[in-house]
Amino acid sequence: MSGVDTQLKAELRLRMYVRCSECASLIDLAEGNRPQRDIEAADMMAHKFEGHSIWLELLDIPDAV
């Protein structure tokens, strides 16, 4: 089952990375990379109101305030 879990996590990570520049930045930081994208204001709003931190938590990525 852990293989499936890993695959789902990889897909979720990619989706959040593409969808939201704040998530992308947090993912980059969590993986020790320099953030590739500037965080856009619209994404900051979506990130907060769509509760992206719940998804990031599933990926073991801390959501900085």
Ligand SMILES: [Zn+2]
């Ligand atoms: Zn986000």
